[in-house]
Amino acid sequence: RKEVEQDPGPFNVPEGATVAFNCTYSNSASQSFFWYRQDCRKEPKLLMSVYSSGNEDGRFTAQLNRASQYISLLIRDSKLSDSATYLCVVIEAGTALIFGKGTTLSVSS
Amino acid sequence: EPEVTQTPSHQVTQMGQEVILRCVPISNHLYFYWYRQILGQKVEFLVSFYNNEISEKSEIFDDQFSVERPDGSNFTLKIRSTKLEDSAMYFCASSAPGPNEQFFGPGTRLTVL
Numbered sequence: 001r002k003e004v005e006q007d008p009g010p011f012n013v014p015e016g017a018t019v020a021f022n023c024t025y026s027n028s029a030s031q032s033f034f035w036y037r038q039d040c041r042k043e044p045k046l047l048m049s050v051y052s053s054g055n056e057d058g059r060f061t062a063q064l065n066r067a068s069q070y071i072s073l074l075i076r077d078s079k080l081s082d083s084a085t086y087l088c089v090v091i092e093a094g095t096a097l098i099f100g101k102g103t104t105l106s107v108s109s
Numbered sequence: 110e111p112e113v114t115q116t117p118s119h120q121v122t123q124m125g126q127e128v129i130l131r132c133v134p135i136s137n138h139l140y141f142y143w144y145r146q147i148l149g150q151k152v153e154f155l156v157s158f159y160n161n162e163i164s165e166k167s168e169i170f171d172d173q174f175s176v177e178r179p180d181g182s183n184f185t186l187k188i189r190s191t192k193l194e195d196s197a198m199y200f201c202a203s204s205a206p207g208p209n210e211q212f213f214g215p216g217t218r219l220t221v222l
Binding site for chain 2: 032038044096101
């Protein structure tokens with residue numbers, strides 16, 4: 001069974017905090033990895049792809065550990081606008097995105 | 110910035126009726142997808158389409174479902190005889206040149222009564 005597992009949260013943090021989300025995937029042959037964000041009743045929006053070497057985009061850093069089948073997302077200096085659900089997404093083979101259920105982040109002032 | 114568009118934004122239908130959901134993918138993209146999200150649940154893959162044929166489909170995508178690219182811009186999902194459990198948000202997505210980074214449309218909320 002294809003699985004992408006995430007802690008559902010919610011994570012409630014103050015503005016300026018650093019928060020980390022984790023995700024595990026079941027298929028060791030998975031090929032591609034992403035973080036998407038989804039606002040309430042909206043479409044998933046690509047946040048960043050995740051590479052084996054790790055990658056950073058502004059306040060966001062993603063890491064991939066293939067040996068442990070583990071993906072992480074770190075958000076530094078949280079903003080109110082970061083409040084959303086963060087979706088861990090994997091392509092095992094072929095074309096289908098396999099989504100986790102998401103981790104909810106609420107940033108408060 | 111180019112984006113995927115979908116129509117209608119909300120469709121209400123009676124059980125047993127046929128519905129067609131429409132999508133206009135990003136113009137230079139070559140792969141097209143349909144996903145659905147039942148309220149409160151995770152996003153689920155339905156089907157991918159490339160070079161005018163289905164390249165992959167999930168177990169959800171049974172004989173009730175079909176996809177078509179009727180012209181150079183539109184991509185449609187047809188549900189032949191809707192069931193109550195088909196009520197969900199249906200998202201279209203596209204990508205290019207390969208299937209990796211997929212960009213989603215705003216979705217069509219389908220309500221089956």
